[in-house]
Amino acid sequence: MLKEAFQKKLDEAVSQGLLTYQKDKPLSSCSTFRIGGPVSFAVYPLCEQGVIETVNAAHFARVPLRVVGSGSNILFPDEGFEGAILFTRNLCRVSFDGTIIRAGAGIALSALALEAAKKGLSGLEFAYGIPGSLGGGVYMNAGAYDHELAEVVVESRYYDVTHKGLGYFRENEHEFSYRHSVYKNQDDLIVLAVRMDLKEDDPEAIKARMDDYMQRRRAKQPLEYPSAGSAFKRYPGYFTAKLIDEVGLKGVSVGGAAVSEKHAGFVINKGDATASEVKELMALIEQRIFEKYGIHIEREIIYF
Numbered sequence: 001m002l003k004e005a006f007q008k009k010l011d012e013a014v015s016q017g018l019l020t021y022q023k024d025k026p027l028s029s030c031s032t033f034r035i036g037g038p039v040s041f042a043v044y045p046l047c048e049q050g051v052i053e054t055v056n057a058a059h060f061a062r063v064p065l066r067v068v069g070s071g072s073n074i075l076f077p078d079e080g081f082e083g084a085i086l087f088t089r090n091l092c093r094v095s096f097d098g099t100i101i102r103a104g105a106g107i108a109l110s111a112l113a114l115e116a117a118k119k120g121l122s123g124l125e126f127a128y129g130i131p132g133s134l135g136g137g138v139y140m141n142a143g144a145y146d147h148e149l150a151e152v153v154v155e156s157r158y159y160d161v162t163h164k165g166l167g168y169f170r171e172n173e174h175e176f177s178y179r180h181s182v183y184k185n186q187d188d189l190i191v192l193a194v195r196m197d198l199k200e201d202d203p204e205a206i207k208a209r210m211d212d213y214m215q216r217r218r219a220k221q222p223l224e225y226p227s228a229g230s231a232f233k234r235y236p237g238y239f240t241a242k243l244i245d246e247v248g249l250k251g252v253s254v255g256g257a258a259v260s261e262k263h264a265g266f267v268i269n270k271g272d273a274t275a276s277e278v279k280e281l282m283a284l285i286e287q288r289i290f291e292k293y294g295i296h297i298e299r300e301i302i303y304f
C-alpha cells in the first residue's frame with residue numbers, strides 16, 4: 001500500500017520529466033563489487049527538483065530512502081533493500097568559470113578529471129581512475145597518491161532530507177580528514193553539487209600525470225576483479241596491505257570472496273561472492289591483525 005503510494009508519486013514525477021526509476025533492480029548491477037540482492041525502487045533523478053520530489057515521495061509514503069553515487073565503496077546486502085535508493089548518476093552537469101569548476105554530485109570522478117585536464121586545470125589528476133562519483137568522493141574525502149578532494153573543494157550544496165531545504169558547506173565546514181567529511185556524521189544530507197578551485201597548468205602535463213597514476217593503478221591493483229577498492233583504512237604508522245600479508249591472509253578465500261594475490265589490501269569477488277562471505281573474510285582479517293599486532297584496523301568499505 002505504502003509502496004503503491006510511493007510509486008504513484010514517482011509516476012507523477014516521471015511524467016514531469018524529473019526522474020526515471022526501476023523496480024526490483026538487482027543491486028549487484030549497481031556496485032563495483034557485483035554483490036547484492038534487489039532494491040524495491042532504484043530512482044534516478046534527472047535534476048535537483050527530481051531529488052526533492054523523490055525525498056518528498058519517500059516521506060509521504062514512509063518508504064526508507066538512501067543515496068548512492070557509483071556504488072564503488074559499498075557492500076550491498078544479499079537480501080537486497082526494501083525501500084528506495086536514489087542514484088545520483090544523472091546529476092552530472094559541469095561548468096567552468098576561470099579556475100572554478102562547479103559540477104553535479106553524480107559526475108564520475110574520472111570524467112571530471114578529464115574535463116578539467118582539457119581546460120588546463122590541475123588538481124584532480126589523482127582522482128582519475130577512482131571509480132566513484134563526485135558526491136561519493138566528497139562524502140569519503142576520496143584521495144590517492146598523497147592528494148585528496150579536500151585540497152580542491154571550496155563549497156558543496158546539499159539537500160537536507162530531515163529539514164527539507166537546501167544548504168551549503170564552505171571550506172573548513174566540510175571537516176575533511178583522512179577518508180572523512182562532515183557528511184559522514186549526517187546521513188540525511190544529499191550532496192547535490194560541488195564547487196572546486198583548481199590551478200592553471202599545461203593540459204598535456206596534466207594528462208601525463210593522470211596517465212602515470214592510471215598506469216600505477218593498473219600495475220598494482222586487481223582491476224580485473226570486482227571489488228570496492230581498499231577494504232580497510234590505513235592505520236597510522238602501518239601499511240594495511242602489508243599487515244594482511246604478514247598475518248598470512250594474502251590469497252585466502254571465504255567462498256567467492258578472496259584477499260587479492262596482487263594487492264592484499266583489496267578484497268575481491270572471484271565471481272559468485274556473497275555479502276556474508278565478504279563480511280566473514282573482513283572479520284577474519286580484523287581478528288588476525290588484532291591478535292598479532294594488538295591494533296584494530298577500520299573498514300573503508302561501507303556495509304549498506
Ligand SMILES: Cc1cc2nc3c(=O)[nH]c(=O)nc-3n(C[C@H](O)[C@H](O)[C@H](O)COP(=O)(O)OP(=O)(O)OC[C@H]3O[C@@H](n4cnc5c(N)ncnc54)[C@H](O)[C@@H]3O)c2cc1C
Pocket residue numbers: 032066067068069070071072073074088105129130131132133134135136137138139140141142143144183189190191192221223227228229230302
Ligand atoms: C578499483 C577501485 C579503486 C579505488 N580507488 C580508490 C582510491 O584510490 N581512493 C579512494 O579514496 N577511494 C578509492 N576507491 C573507493 C571509492 O571509489 C571511493 O570511496 C569513492 O569516492 C566512492 O564514491 P561513490 O560515488 O562510488 O560512492 P558510493 O559507494 O556510491 O557511496 C559511498 C558513501 O557515500 C554516500 N554518498 C554517495 N553519494 C552521495 C551524495 N551525493 N550525497 C551524500 N552521500 C553520498 C553513500 O550513501 C555511501 O554512504 C576505489 C574503489 C575501487 C572499486
